[in-house]
Amino acid sequence: MTAKSKTMQAFQGGKTIKPGGVYWMRYIIPALLFYVVFMAYPMLDSVRLSLYEGTAGERAFVGFANYVRLFTDEVVSKRFWNAFGNNWIFFAYHMILQNALGITFAAILTNRTMKGRQFYQTLIFIPCTVAVLVTGYLFKMMMNPQWSKAPLEKIGLGFMVHSPSGWLGDPGTALSAVSLVSVWQWVGIPTMMFVAAFQGIDDDLIEAASIEGATPWQQFTRIRIPLIIPVIGMVAIMTFVSNFNAFDVVFAMETLDGAPNYSTDLIGTLFYRYGVAGQHPVGIPEPGVGSAISTSIFCMLLCGVIPVLVKTQGKE
Amino acid sequence: MKKLLAIVLAAVMFVLPCMAMADELTMGSWRTDDVEQVSALLAKYEELTGVKIVFQPTVSTQYNATLRQQLDGGIGPDLFYSRTFSTGAELSENGFNVVCNDIPGVKDNFSDSALGGFIDKDGNIFAVPFAAVSHFVYYNKAIFAENNIEVPTTFEDFLAVCQQLKDAGIQPLSNGIAANWDILECVLCGMIPNYITTEERLAYESGERKLNDETFVRVLSDFAKLVPYLPEAFASIDNDNANVMFGLGQSAMLIDGSWSYGTLAGDDYDIDVGFFPIPAPAGMTQGFSLHPDFGIAGNAASAHPEEVKAFLQWLASVEGATEAAKVIPDGFLPLINADVAPEGSIIAAMNAVGEGKPSDMRFVWNMMALYTPMVDQLNAICRGEQTPEGAADAINALWEAELAK
Numbered sequence: 011m012t013a014k015s016k017t018m019q020a021f022q023g024g025k026t027i028k029p030g031g032v033y034w035m036r037y038i039i040p041a042l043l044f045y046v047v048f049m050a051y052p053m054l055d056s057v058r059l060s061l062y063e064g065t066a067g068e069r070a071f072v073g074f075a076n077y078v079r080l081f082t083d084e085v086v087s088k089r090f091w092n093a094f095g096n097n098w099i100f101f102a103y104h105m106i107l108q109n110a111l112g113i114t115f116a117a118i119l120t121n122r123t124m125k126g127r128q129f130y131q132t133l134i135f136i137p138c139t140v141a142v143l144v145t146g147y148l149f150k151m152m153m154n155p156q157w158s159k160a161p162l163e164k165i166g167l168g169f170m171v172h173s174p175s176g177w178l179g180d181p182g183t184a185l186s187a188v189s190l191v192s193v194w195q196w197v198g199i200p201t202m203m204f205v206a207a208f209q210g211i212d213d214d215l216i217e218a219a220s221i222e223g224a225t226p227w228q229q230f231t232r233i234r235i236p237l238i239i240p241v242i243g244m245v246a247i248m249t250f251v252s253n254f255n256a257f258d259v260v261f262a263m264e265t266l267d268g269a270p271n272y273s274t275d276l277i278g279t280l281f282y283r284y285g286v287a288g289q290h291p292v293g294i295p296e297p298g299v300g301s302a303i304s305t306s307i308f309c310m311l312l313c314g315v316i317p318v319l320v321k322t323q324g325k326e
Numbered sequence: 327m328k329k330l331l332a333i334v335l336a337a338v339m340f341v342l343p344c345m346a347m348a349d350e351l352t353m354g355s356w357r358t359d360d361v362e363q364v365s366a367l368l369a370k371y372e373e374l375t376g377v378k379i380v381f382q383p384t385v386s387t388q389y390n391a392t393l394r395q396q397l398d399g400g401i402g403p404d405l406f407y408s409r410t411f412s413t414g415a416e417l418s419e420n421g422f423n424v425v426c427n428d429i430p431g432v433k434d435n436f437s438d439s440a441l442g443g444f445i446d447k448d449g450n451i452f453a454v455p456f457a458a459v460s461h462f463v464y465y466n467k468a469i470f471a472e473n474n475i476e477v478p479t480t481f482e483d484f485l486a487v488c489q490q491l492k493d494a495g496i497q498p499l500s501n502g503i504a505a506n507w508d509i510l511e512c513v514l515c516g517m518i519p520n521y522i523t524t525e526e527r528l529a530y531e532s533g534e535r536k537l538n539d540e541t542f543v544r545v546l547s548d549f550a551k552l553v554p555y556l557p558e559a560f561a562s563i564d565n566d567n568a569n570v571m572f573g574l575g576q577s578a579m580l581i582d583g584s585w586s587y588g589t590l591a592g593d594d595y596d597i598d599v600g601f602f603p604i605p606a607p608a609g610m611t612q613g614f615s616l617h618p619d620f621g622i623a624g625n626a627a628s629a630h631p632e633e634v635k636a637f638l639q640w641l642a643s644v645e646g647a648t649e650a651a652k653v654i655p656d657g658f659l660p661l662i663n664a665d666v667a668p669e670g671s672i673i674a675a676m677n678a679v680g681e682g683k684p685s686d687m688r689f690v691w692n693m694m695a696l697y698t699p700m701v702d703q704l705n706a707i708c709r710g711e712q713t714p715e716g717a718a719d720a721i722n723a724l725w726e727a728e729l730a731k
Contacts, residue, residue: 155559156567179504179561266387267506267698270561271705286391290507292694293390293409294416 112200146262243322453621502563519613
């Protein structure tokens with residue numbers, strides 16, 4: 011009896027659980043520590059690095075010289091704004107095409123009369139599980155007229171060959187080709203998120219709507235879409251951020267220079283060339299300029315992300 | 327149980343120091359193709375001295391960045407393949423390299439021109455010169471024989487051969503521009519020693535001669551004459567594609583670096599490969615491009631400084647260089663002042679091509695600010711968006727601006 015009440019006391023004693031205190035702190039310490047050491051510190055350090063010149067060993071403080079160079083030097087600023095513009099086009103393809111496809115696929119997949127849902131869902135998701143380097147290289151081969159022209163003409167698909175330069179060799183089409191490959195590969199991610207969101211909608215609402223005489227299209231635009239706005243906002247932000255970090259697909263399909271003629275140069279490849287590897291063949295990186303690029307982009311992304319977050323996440 | 331634990335602990339305490347005592351050095355490299363050959367050389371060295379060196383190559387395109395980060399982080403390999411000129415010198419200027427000036431043999435066994443690619447701003451020799459590369463026209467012997475084509479000796483003959491092949495429905499050259507480097511490094515820099523001597527190159531570097539003068543425009547005009555013989559899809563063809571096309575017999579010729587010989591003549595392909603230097607125009611002296619490509623450097627922060635120096639000294643000796651020449655990959659030419667190329671080897675054959683011809687390194691290597699602009703201009707010429715004169719003017723303007731800095 012006494013033993014039992016003591017346990018109860020300890021349990022209810024309020025010694026360990028004190029609402030209003032900072033008891034919760036200890037629970038977030040591991041995550042916070044991880045975040046600070048591996049995310050916040052490197053990010054802030056790269057801001058610091060952007061004010062320095064030279065590589066390890068002999069860094070010199072140069073103030074905002076790297077930024078001045080980035081925005082005024084004829085060559086560097088031309089490359090930066092070119093990459094910046096390319097990134098927006100690359101982003102537009104994903105935002106418009108990938109997310110629209112994602113919603114469409116999700117709407118079809120969650121339709122109650124849909125058969126073989128699992129099969130199609132898997133099919134759409136499979137490309138996401140393959141390494142970008144692999145898909146990029148395969149598409150590079152497929153789009154090279156040297157290898158694909160003859161076989162495609164044989165099966166009557168000669169119009170798919172962009173002769174003579176190839177989709178990836180023509181500065182006018184290369185960025186679109188690279189973007190579309192990336193869209194094809196990653197369309198599964200927004201699809202899955204939208205599928206989950208659509209499934210979360212209460213069936214009663216749809217049923218009530220159809221009893222009231224709403225057409226399927228009205229149900230889709232007036233009920234299902236408004237209800238998943240927070241998810242659309244989240245997907246938009248993820249698309250935004252991941253596209254400004256894009257690097258691998260260009261690396262796999264074109265060169266680090268964003269060939270041909272810098273038409274596929276993205277912020278990621280530009281940053282890598284300046285900040286990490288250095289321009290071929292000298293290969294001497296300028297971490298200061300690289301950090302200036304990443305810091306500038308970070309600020310620009312922030313300006314883009316915050317309004318979208320405020321607009322979409324408040325409506326839950 | 328305790329007894330067992332004690333035994334295990336004792337064993338660990340005994341074995342660990344022994345493992346640490348073993349003189350195991352590491353060697354970084356970008357030559358992932360050469361693991362077998364270099365390991366054989368290192369095994370030979372271990373046999374001679376008992377020092378074990380492990381070969382640890384990284385992917386070529388990542389090497390500079392990886393090495394840099396390793397050295398920055400203090401975990402660099404004890405020995406590493408060193409690039410030449412400013413790329414290699416920059417590491418040395420940051421104090422990462424063992425200075426080789428006093429290593430016996432380095433100054434005696436290598437010519438000044440060989441050492442020229444390995445001296446940094448402070449006059450330190452930052453690596454033991456190991457190998458140079460050249461650039462050739464590779465040709466498919468069977469295709470040449472079927473069409474009764476002789477190896478051309480002048481640039482005009484070369485163009486005639488290209489035309490003859492094109493007329494016969496055979497793709498003359500498989501070079502493309504998608505890789506953004508080989509069109510300059512192999513094709514243009516392979517041609518230039520036929521037009522410009524070492525002294526003249528120095529005059530271009532100092533600004534004494536203009537990069538839009540008659541000679542340089544001539545070089546670019548002759549380059550432009552090759553464009554009609556590139557594959558139709560040249561804009562999508564990178565260096566790998568070009569090699570594969572030639573290797574599969576889809577083209578009769580390929581202008582590429584000497585380093586490709588090993589792959590082209592190897593088991594991957596079923597063709598009989600010959601090579602000749604890119605021919606000089608009639609009436610001009612046939613030159614030979616010989617570009618110092620890599621050396622072996624020691625890591626100044628190595629935990630085994632004595633072993634590192636001993637290995638470098640061995641490489642700089644005729645004995646060491648002779649052993650090294652046996653495993654040097656096909657297509658790399660030794661830089662040492664001694665006839666170390668194994669008799670009958672492809673290296674000896676390539677050396678023979680260059681013998682007696684004025685040789686020079688790649689034209690642009692001391693004017694690195696021009697590298698990317700020149701690639702861009704060559705690409706534009708190939709696409710038909712730029713004339714040789716326009717390209718020369720653009721390149722000259724950039725170099726004048728660079729000199730004025």
